[in-house]
Amino acid sequence: MLRSMTTRRAYQPIGVRCLSPNWFRSSRSSGRDTSTHGHRFRCRSTPSGLGAKGDDGGGARGYDKHARVIVVGGSGRVGGSTVRALRQLAGPGLELLVGGRSQRNFVKSVERWRTLPGADEEYDYSDVKFVELDLGDAASLASALDGCDLVVHTAGPFQRKTRPEVLEAAIAAKVPYVDVCDDARLATVAKALNEKAQEAGVSATISAGIWPGIDQLMAVEACEMLGGASEVESIDFSAYTAGTGNAGTTILSATFLILCEKVLGFKDGNEIFHEPASGFKKVDFGQSIGEKTRGMCTPAAWLTSTSGRCRCERQGSAVVLVASFTCNQVLGIPNISTYFGTSPEPWNYLLKGMTLLPDSIMGNRDLMQALAEFSEPLVRITDKLVGATNAMRLEAVAKDGRKAVLNYAHEDLEVCVGIATAAFVVATLRGDVRPGVWFPEEAFDDEAKRGLLFDDATRGAFMWERQEQGATAVEGAPL
Numbered sequence: 001m002l003r004s005m006t007t008r009r010a011y012q013p014i015g016v017r018c019l020s021p022n023w024f025r026s027s028r029s030s031g032r033d034t035s036t037h038g039h040r041f042r043c044r045s046t047p048s049g050l051g052a053k054g055d056d057g058g059g060a061r062g063y064d065k066h067a068r069v070i071v072v073g074g075s076g077r078v079g080g081s082t083v084r085a086l087r088q089l090a091g092p093g094l095e096l097l098v099g100g101r102s103q104r105n106f107v108k109s110v111e112r113w114r115t116l117p118g119a120d121e122e123y124d125y126s127d128v129k130f131v132e133l134d135l136g137d138a139a140s141l142a143s144a145l146d147g148c149d150l151v152v153h154t155a156g157p158f159q160r161k162t163r164p165e166v167l168e169a170a171i172a173a174k175v176p177y178v179d180v181c182d183d184a185r186l187a188t189v190a191k192a193l194n195e196k197a198q199e200a201g202v203s204a205t206i207s208a209g210i211w212p213g214i215d216q217l218m219a220v221e222a223c224e225m226l227g228g229a230s231e232v233e234s235i236d237f238s239a240y241t242a243g244t245g246n247a248g249t250t251i252l253s254a255t256f257l258i259l260c261e262k263v264l265g266f267k268d269g270n271e272i273f274h275e276p277a278s279g280f281k282k283v284d285f286g287q288s289i290g291e292k293t294r295g296m297c298t299p300a301a302w303l304t305s306t307s308g309r310c311r312c313e314r315q316g317s318a319v320v321l322v323a324s325f326t327c328n329q330v331l332g333i334p335n336i337s338t339y340f341g342t343s344p345e346p347w348n349y350l351l352k353g354m355t356l357l358p359d360s361i362m363g364n365r366d367l368m369q370a371l372a373e374f375s376e377p378l379v380r381i382t383d384k385l386v387g388a389t390n391a392m393r394l395e396a397v398a399k400d401g402r403k404a405v406l407n408y409a410h411e412d413l414e415v416c417v418g419i420a421t422a423a424f425v426v427a428t429l430r431g432d433v434r435p436g437v438w439f440p441e442e443a444f445d446d447e448a449k450r451g452l453l454f455d456d457a458t459r460g461a462f463m464w465e466r467q468e469q470g471a472t473a474v475e476g477a478p479l
């Protein structure tokens, strides 16, 4: 189980501890906006959706805009959103392929994309081609990747899998790779292919996306704000999604599968395991303004409003996040905890109740997929009622008591995970990721490259702010 997989000894060959703890300190002097204690800086409030910058994407700098990119699982919610985000971010020249088992699913997905709010009525996605493949059929994968300049793997669930077959195929075909894997165990198996990827000259970023993905880079930012990872005593991650965030059945089944796993945390540098969905607490996801708060604060009980501004608190409970694992292994942070909450409120208790079921039920991939499909109609109704907001909060505390807090929020998880994944793709096409298999913290250890990635990945977010507080903490306010 997770415990044996994540022992330090098991992790040694991966070699991710090679980062100098002072790396962050040195990168602070590179000229980007830097922080001063007690000052907040950089807050984004843009219209939602892609193209808020109204140009060629800003992120479409310096790479082959005619590259051929295949999105495995592109008929799904996350993969489809990645396809749409890539089209908008990189423009019409990019050749986009969708890999999956069923052409029918692909056709249905394209129909749905055309009816989503903000869809361009003129654009019918007829230039996006379907390629039949099955993860279990190595020959179909090899043939699909032939001639591609990059492969994105979004065909979850990743839980309970033991082989990173798409990454293996990418390395064999020498095709750069990005995945959205949200399972620490499988990510570790993928990470072990680092040397092979380096030998093949293949750049691969694993566990990219919004969370995991951007949350890990928020941790890197927080460390930098506090003077380097070696200065940081603890990191607290919290994530909130209203309903399923418009996600597909796969995320639902992945959530069920996660519920039977002990939650990995770190205390004084040692792994600790909590019961899943334990330790409920309220988390303040920051402030937002006016209508934007609606999706986030659906049940009135959680909403306290003053002068049109709203502070939103959510209940969360401990869950397995990849970031918990990588922040310790890559950045060396000794104390880490992770929380997740959802709405409507009873869902938190329903999920908690499910943890009481035996592992033989909760750990069965097929059964959980069937349960997710069975629940889908109810889930869709609930999503309509509560919205799809995705919010992340990261709080890092330095040894001297200073704090760095980063908040991100977007009104739709499905949309923002695609935007974030597309940002990782564009950065890889730009050549920003060196050969090897990397977690986001390693792939984007360069401040300038990370800054470009954040610019693309946070498009459409209605909150993107960083706050720094002195040793005597002062509550921040929105810019």
Ligand SMILES: NC(=O)c1ccc[n+]([C@@H]2O[C@H](COP(=O)([O-])OP(=O)(O)OC[C@H]3O[C@@H](n4cnc5c(N)ncnc54)[C@H](OP(=O)(O)O)[C@@H]3O)[C@@H](O)[C@H]2O)c1
Residues within 6 Å of the ligand: 072, 073, 074, 075, 076, 077, 078, 079, 099, 100, 101, 102, 103, 105, 106, 133, 134, 135, 136, 154, 155, 156, 157, 158, 179, 180, 181, 182, 207, 208, 209, 210, 211, 212, 213, 247, 248, 249, 250, 251, 254, 417
């Ligand atoms: N990193 C992040 O930020 C992040 C955030 C959210 C979710 N995720 C992860 O993203 C994954 C996808 O979620 P989703 O909501 O997009 O799920 P989804 O809507 O169910 O889509 C999954 C897609 O994978 C394809 N697929 C499944 N098994 C396959 C196989 N054996 N061979 C080929 N294609 C296969 C399916 O297409 P066909 O049925 O047509 O083959 C489907 O289009 C989940 O595992 C989730 O945990 C990551």
